[in-house]
Structures are given as structure tokens and as C-alpha cells.
Amino acid sequence: MHVPDGFLDLATSAATGAVAAGGIALALRGARRELDDRTAPLAGLTAVFVFAGQMVNFPVGAGTSGHLMGGALAALLVGPWTATLVVSVVLIVQALLFGDGGLTALGTNITLIALVGVWAGWWTFRVLSRVLPRRIGLVPPLAFVAGLVSVPAAALAFVGLYAVGGQAPVELSTLVTAMVGWHTVIGVGEGVITALVVSSVLAVRPDLVLAAAPYRQATELEIREGATA
Amino acid sequence: MSPSTATDPHPTTSPRGRVSTRALVVxxxxxxxxxxAVVSFYASAxxxxxxxxxxQxxxxxxxxxxxxxxxxxADYGTAGVEDERLSVGLAGLVGVAVTGAVTFALVWLLRRRGADRD
Structure with a gap:
């Protein structure tokens, strides 16, 4: 998904740069509420895991591949503000050290992957967890859906940017179908990894999955009611 | 009744194997x-x-x-390293180290300042 230099014009790149800077500034404030002694080490670990995961492209048939974006995963583990920072750090390191994603496109990539990816995943989980029963067993499947949705959401956002500042004329309907279609397939891989990692952490340290906090309170209440009854 | 009695009588009701944060992070x-550093070598090209x-x-x-x-x-290879496996592996190692160092420092700063203000 990393956008190289040259796909979008300078005005659009400057605009996404401003959006990215604004998002990071907000996240620097918001993350303070999410980070404490318990969660800060996990945030560091999440960044490292997302970087590693992004190195491993998995084939999705027909000559294309995808890799973890990690936004939904990070949001569910450490909260959306911290996740915005974590994924931004990964993207900055990739752009500066490895030439992965363009330099003028850095703001675009932060906007797509660290803002749209993170928050689409986070809100997908939140909305579904409100309408569905609060059963802890539902957290991994919801994590799968959050991961799945986050990838075509970012792809759709790219199409929006391309419609405004794309550097070569294309049929927009073709572009949106291809981008959302392929990234939905890639999103299945994203969802699987997101669900696997969330359920692994849930198994050993349920308190370190921020998105599962309402579920833990519900479980503890049930246990207490059962004990006093 | 003190709140602790709600949890003390049935310590086995939460059979989760508690793992320390340190162990989990390691x-x-x-x-x-x-x-x-290793699996990345097998990534789809x-x-x-x-x-x-x-x-398309x-x-x-x-x-x-x-x-x-x-x-x-550049492109997750290490300049001057002939062996492909080693070249990708070293790049992955450096990426993990830099990403980890920057993020750990950042969240540590944010957490500390948040704690000081409270």
C-alpha cells in the first residue's frame, strides 16, 4: 500500500502532509491518556511487530501480494491514539531508511495507513462491539473484521486522493473497483493476523488488549454476581 | 465486606496463566x-x-x-552484502532496532510527562 513519489501531485501531497502532521499532533496528546506503566512497553513491542509484519508480503494470487498494515491490530492492542503514533513511526523509518514509500508521499502514507487504517479498524471494532453481545469469545472474530475492513478503507481513501491529485489520467470506476477489490482480498490476511495476535495476547494477558477492557469488566461482573448469589 | 473477599475465595476462577509484561515483551x-530477519527472506516478491x-x-x-x-x-537489502539471506536479514535487524528504539523512547517520554502532570 506504500505510495511512491510521483503518483500524486505536489498540492495533494502537501495537503496530506498537513493532515498527517495534524493527526500526529492530536495523537501525541491523546496517547498520553492511553499510555501507562503497563501499556508503554506493549506500544514499543507493537511498533516492532508491525515493522516486522510489513516486511513479509504474502501472495494473494494473480501475481500480486499484500502485507500486514497493522493499524487495526495496533489500535486494538494499545488504543487508537497510540496506534497512530506507532504506525507513523514505522512508516517514517521505512521511508527514511529503506526507501519504502516516497518522501513527498510520506504524509500520504501516514494519512492512509496510520490514520485511515488505524481509525477504520478501531471504529469497526467499537461499533460492532456495541451492537453485539459482550462475550469475550467475540473479540477475535471482531478483530478479524476490524483488520479486514481497515485495508479496503485505506485503499478507498487512496482512490479519493488520486481523484483529486492523480498524476496520470485513469478511469476512476476502474481504479476504485481494482483497489477496493484487491485490498479486500489482502484484508482477509490482515484480519487473520490481527485476530491471531489479539487472541494470543488475550490468552496470556487480557489486561493488555485495550479494546477488550469492556469485555473484561462484563466478565468480572458476571463472576462476582455468581459468587454472591 | 471488604472488596478483596470477592476475589480471594475463588482464585481459580481466572485460570489465565499470568505472564509478566517483561516476559511478554521479550x-x-x-x-x-x-x-x-529470517521469515522476511521468504516474502512474496x-x-x-x-x-x-x-x-493494470x-x-x-x-x-x-x-x-x-x-x-x-534501500529496498530492505544491505549494501555490500552479497548473500541475499544475510542482506535482507541485516536490514530487518536494523529496522527492528531503530523502530523499537524510537517508539520505546517516544512512549516513555509521553508516559513520563503524563505521570508528572497528574
Missing amino acids: VGLVVSLLVA QPDGLEYVAE VGFIDRAEDSAVAGSPL
Whole structure:
């Protein structure tokens, strides 16, 4: 998904740069509420895991591949503000050290992957967890859906940017179908990894999955009611 | 009744094997290192979703080399290292180290200042 230099014009790149800077500034404030002694080490670990995961492209048939974006995963583990920072750090390191994603496109990539990816995943989980029963067993499947949705959401956002500042004329309907279609397939891989990692952490340290906090309170209440009854 | 009696009588009601944060982070870092330095060698070399679509739809030729395309770690290889496996592995190792160092420092600063203010 990393956008190289040259796909979008300078005005659009400057605009996404401003959006990215604004998002990071907000996240620097918001993350303070999410980070404490318990969660800060996990945030560091999440960044490292997302970087590693992004190195491993998995084939999705027909000559294309995808890799973890990690936004939904990070949001569910450490909260959306911290996740915005974590994924931004990964993207900055990739752009500066490895030439992965363009330099003028850095703001675009932060906007797509660290803002749209993170928050689409986070809100997908939140909305579904409100309408569905609060059963802890539902957290991994919801994590799968959050991961799945986050990838075509970012792809759709790219199409929006391309419609405004794309550097070569294309049929927009073709572009949106291809981008959302392929990234939905890639999103299945994203969802699987997101669900696997969330359920692994849930198994050993349920308190370190921020998105599962309402579920833990519900479980503890049930246990207490059962004990006093 | 004190609140503690609600949890004390049935310590086995939560059969979760409690793992310390330190152990979890160490295991997670080792897994991440293995993924970045070893598994990454087996990553698919096919174009990713965006590149593929750009080829199909017809704007891939607009892509320009990044200004850091000549850096010693460009494209997840290590300049001067012939062995492909080692070249990718070293790049992954450096990436994990830098990403980890920057993020750990950042969250540590944010957490500390938040705590001081409270």
C-alpha cells in the first residue's frame, strides 16, 4: 500500500502532509491518556511487530501480494491514539531508511495507513462491539473484521486522493473497483493476523488488549454476581 | 465486606496463566526479530496491491525513485552484502532496532510527562 513519489501531485501531497502532521499532533496528546506503566512497553513491542509484519508480503494470487498494515491490530492492542503514533513511526523509518514509500508521499502514507487504517479498524471494532453481545469469545472474530475492513478503507481513501491529485489520467470506476477489490482480498490476511495476535495476547494477558477492557469488566461482573448469589 | 473477599475465595476462577509484561515483551521482540530477519527472506516478491493495480490501470510509470533509493538499506537489502539471506536479514535487524528504539523512547517520554502532570 506504500505510495511512491510521483503518483500524486505536489498540492495533494502537501495537503496530506498537513493532515498527517495534524493527526500526529492530536495523537501525541491523546496517547498520553492511553499510555501507562503497563501499556508503554506493549506500544514499543507493537511498533516492532508491525515493522516486522510489513516486511513479509504474502501472495494473494494473480501475481500480486499484500502485507500486514497493522493499524487495526495496533489500535486494538494499545488504543487508537497510540496506534497512530506507532504506525507513523514505522512508516517514517521505512521511508527514511529503506526507501519504502516516497518522501513527498510520506504524509500520504501516514494519512492512509496510520490514520485511515488505524481509525477504520478501531471504529469497526467499537461499533460492532456495541451492537453485539459482550462475550469475550467475540473479540477475535471482531478483530478479524476490524483488520479486514481497515485495508479496503485505506485503499478507498487512496482512490479519493488520486481523484483529486492523480498524476496520470485513469478511469476512476476502474481504479476504485481494482483497489477496493484487491485490498479486500489482502484484508482477509490482515484480519487473520490481527485476530491471531489479539487472541494470543488475550490468552496470556487480557489486561493488555485495550479494546477488550469492556469485555473484561462484563466478565468480572458476571463472576462476582455468581459468587454472591 | 471488604472488596478483596470477592476475589480471594475463588482464585481459580481466572485460570489465565499470568505472564509478566517483561516476559511478554521479550517473547514478542524475539518473534518480531525472527519475522523481520529470517521469515522476511521468504516474502512474496510479487508487486503489492497498489503496484499491481497501478500496472493494470496504467499509472505505474508515474512512480519515481525515492530520494533515499540509494541508501545502504534501500529496498530492505544491505549494501555490500552479497548473500541475499544475510542482506535482507541485516536490514530487518536494523529496522527492528531503530523502530523499537524510537517508539520505546517516544512512549516513555509521553508516559513520563503524563505521570508528572497528574
